[in-house]
Amino acid sequence: xxxxxxxxxxxxxxxxxxxxxxxxxxxxxxxxxxxxxxxxxxxxxxxxxxxxxxxxxxxxxxxxxxxxxxxxxxxxxxxxxxxxxxxxxxxxxxxxxxxxxxxxxxxxxxxxxxxxxxxxxxxxxxxxxxxxxxxxxxxxxxxxxxxxxxxxxxxxxxxxxxxxxxxxxxxxxxxxxxxxxxxxxxxxxxxxxxxxxxxxxxxxxxxxxxxxxxxx
Amino acid sequence: xxxxxxxxxxxxxxxxxxxxxxxxxxxxxxxxxxxxxxxxxxxxxxxxxxxxxxxxxxxxxxxxxxxxxxxxxxxxxxxxxxxxxxxxxxxxxxxxxxxxxxxxxxxxxxxxxxxxxxxxxxxxxxxxxxxxxxxxxxxxxxxxxxxxxxxxxxxxxxxxxxxxxxxxxxxxxxxxxxxxxxxxxxxxxxxxxxxxxxxxxxxxxxxxxxxxxxxxxxxxxxxxxxxxxxxxxxxxxxxxxxxxxxxxxxx
Numbered sequence: 001x002x003x004x005x006x007x008x009x010x011x012x013x014x015x016x017x018x019x020x021x022x023x024x025x026x027x028x029x030x031x032x033x034x035x036x037x038x039x040x041x042x043x044x045x046x047x048x049x050x051x052x053x054x055x056x057x058x059x060x061x062x063x064x065x066x067x068x069x070x071x072x073x074x075x076x077x078x079x080x081x082x083x084x085x086x087x088x089x090x091x092x093x094x095x096x097x098x099x100x101x102x103x104x105x106x107x108x109x110x111x112x113x114x115x116x117x118x119x120x121x122x123x124x125x126x127x128x129x130x131x132x133x134x135x136x137x138x139x140x141x142x143x144x145x146x147x148x149x150x151x152x153x154x155x156x157x158x159x160x161x162x163x164x165x166x167x168x169x170x171x172x173x174x175x176x177x178x179x180x181x182x183x184x185x186x187x188x189x190x191x192x193x194x195x196x197x198x199x200x201x202x203x204x205x206x207x208x209x210x211x212x213x214x215x216x
Numbered sequence: 217x218x219x220x221x222x223x224x225x226x227x228x229x230x231x232x233x234x235x236x237x238x239x240x241x242x243x244x245x246x247x248x249x250x251x252x253x254x255x256x257x258x259x260x261x262x263x264x265x266x267x268x269x270x271x272x273x274x275x276x277x278x279x280x281x282x283x284x285x286x287x288x289x290x291x292x293x294x295x296x297x298x299x300x301x302x303x304x305x306x307x308x309x310x311x312x313x314x315x316x317x318x319x320x321x322x323x324x325x326x327x328x329x330x331x332x333x334x335x336x337x338x339x340x341x342x343x344x345x346x347x348x349x350x351x352x353x354x355x356x357x358x359x360x361x362x363x364x365x366x367x368x369x370x371x372x373x374x375x376x377x378x379x380x381x382x383x384x385x386x387x388x389x390x391x392x393x394x395x396x397x398x399x400x401x402x403x404x405x406x407x408x409x410x411x412x413x414x415x416x417x418x419x420x421x422x423x424x425x426x427x428x429x430x431x432x433x434x435x436x437x438x439x440x441x442x443x444x445x446x447x448x449x450x451x452x453x454x455x456x457x458x459x460x461x462x463x464x465x466x467x
Contacts, residue, residue, distance in 0.1 A: 120301060121304070121305075121375075122302065122374065123299060123331075
């Protein structure tokens, strides 16, 4: 226990870094994922094709590969960044976007087709149908699965610790190495701080689910 | 047959064909509807009458032939199609009110977003339309809080809000409880009297007798008869129509 209390500032630092990584990657992934889902249902075949390939590739490969690409391959292609944190954000958001795209797409499919037909029949264009009618209804059904994906994102952000980014898991590893006699306590402390992020997200999911359900 | 005055035609279908896989749902359909005319399309289920109705605003694509509205051929996709659809009101069997919008918003959304009408004006016009179809007091509610008959009347108001040149009704009363059918038909009869051009797919023979200028009878993807209601109901020419009508009368 002492190990945790003595290193509280370090844990707190790691907690904030993880929060930052997750929040930034989460926002980018939500935007990118929604765009990918829109492309997936668009009338343009090329967009549909691109979105399908993107989602299938990213969703079906391990996150570590995304990290290797972002941290090692991208700089060789000329994309340079000062900190590995940028690579971590790129990897986490592009990877998570694939899952978000799938969730949003299933939400879009859950909106009865008559809603889109009615919107088209009063003269709305594709973008308007999507933005005004389909997505607002789809996002409500999609909130719970989206939050599940964000919980996974918080946990996935720990992979960044293996790529020289000091976040919660990175600090935890440092502490474990420095305190060989108290590894269990150190790891329990790390787990506790992850729970501090993920449990409220889970509670938020069930609250939102109850509030935004639309009657049909 | 009614005589056509050239230039008066609002909706024109010429040699329209469509398949669903092996099934030939629309076989060489030719149909002209003039301004102010009320055309009722009847026929057994699976005869292609709903498909015909949906093809007129291209909710269903067609394989050959042309469909034109007020002299303009239906565009395939994009902005021009959206513009043309704004001129064609559509009322669906399952109402399809926007589930996340209030009754008032359902009616104002099209004018505001598609036509750029200022919100104040759109609200005022929408309230007048809702009053006209008898659901003015429901304006702040959500669609799910209304009965089927009320929802369908809102759907008619939503279509009218776009000031369409022609209104399409795809079995507007088929999903309704019997006691709610009349409240919707009354609104439609009123519309017909006011001179709206209407194409109505329905099983309501009473409406056809009362409000239709012409009855189009479809079977197996073809237009079998096209006549006045009086002539069609009392003196059907084809065996197919005689058979259909005799089945109705036995109930």
